[in-house]
Amino acid sequence: MRLSFMNDSTRLGFFVIVARRLRHLMQCGWPRRLIILSIVTVMISLLAYVMFAERVNIYTVSAKTDILKVTIAENGINQWEIPQHAEIIDFFAAEQIPLEGNESYIHVAAGTVATMTIDHNKERLVITLENNTESGSVGEVESNFNYTPLGEYVDIIFTQPQQLIFPFRGSMILGDDVAAGVDAVLREGSIRIIEQELLGDVRYISGEFQLDEGDRVTLHSDFKYQQDVVLRGFVRYEPGEPMAVTAHGETTVARVERMGSTGYDAKTSMWKRFANDPVVIAMTSLYAVMFLILEMMVLLRSIFAVPRTEE
Structure with missing residues (x-):
């Protein structure tokens, strides 16, 4: 009930x-x-169980950045439209890959590391694809129903102004370490944690963290930061603006590296659960009412109790 x-x-x-x-x-x-x-x-045991039981946490990362690195997972969503003005440079091909027809796509292979960087000096977007797996191919280009396999290192350069969207499924590194020679960093963003209540499908905001310029964000399923989490998201590019990145996934912790500090873990807390979980709120309210009734019963009993008379 x-x-x-x-x-x-x-x-x-x-x-x-x-x-x-x-x-x-x-x-x-x-x-x-x-x-x-x-x-x-x-009562205390039930409340402790509800408070400390494992929950499903969905992390949503929304940010504007000049650099993003995604390790592609195997999924059909990793298919990106390539406009005709784009230049595909395959460093292991004998000649440049032509783009024919009105629509061309690149199918990115699993295990490929896609690094998206905005070069504001030249007003262009550069996507670098690198695959160090056994297949050695970053994927293939589909143009006018013709498929051209790619090598293990490819640059895609977008020079003309055009709005583009790149959906992806994979683990990501948002931003870059601020150091000499680095000219692309995270601009701004936020991490929101949506938690599911223990006894239903109701979800509530369990944490929200603001990202500063220059932060570097990774998401992991363990607190040793060894297991990267596969996310679903997309990148929206508009000329003259940073890339807008949105990604979602079930995970345990988001690690934020911040210049000038040791960084911090963006994760849910017990206090957020205590304040926002409908089940916890209902239980604590019920307990409070029960104790209030007991106190009133004791008080009324002491008031209306019949004093004993000595024989």
């Missing part, structure tokens, strides 16, 4: 049942203190 959805009559019936159970236990010879201690222990 979900206490958060009880109406008034249901709540009254619940308290009546509890009172009858307590009266039955007392009639069976249970000491009053033992009954109260048992009730408090059960």
Whole structure:
């Protein structure tokens, strides 16, 4: 039974049942203190379970950046439209790859590392594809129903102004370390954690973190930062602007490296759960009402108790 959805009559019936159970236990010879201690222990145990049980956390990263690195996972979503004015440079091909027809696409192979960088000096977007797996190919180009395989290192250069969108599925590194020779960094962004309540499909915001210019963000499924998380997202490019990146995924922690500090972990907290989880709020409210009723019962009993007379 979900206490958060009880109406008034249901709540009254619940308290009546509890009172009858307590009266039955007392009639069976249970000491009053033992009954109260048992009730408090059960209540605290239930609340602790709801507070500390594992939940599904969805991380949403929204940012504007000049650089993004994505390690592509195997999925059909990693198919990007390439305009005719784009230049594809395959460093292991004998000649430049021509783009024919009105629509051309590049199918990025799994295991390929795609580094997207905006060169504001030359007003262009450069996507560098590199594949160090056994296949050795970053994918293939589809143009006018012809497929051309690519080598293991390819540059795609977009020089003319045009809005472009690149969907992806893979792990990502957002931003870059600020150091000498680095001219592309994260501009701004945020990380939002959406958590699912324990006993239903209701979701609530469990944490929100603002990103500063120059931050570097990675997402992991462990607190040792060894397992990268596969995300779904997209990149929107508009000429003269930083890339707008949006990515979602179920994970455990987002690691934020910040210049001038040791960085921090963007993760959910128990206090956010205590303040926002509907189940926790319902349980604590119910406990408060129960203790208030008990206090009133004790007070009324002390007021209306008949004093004993000495014989």
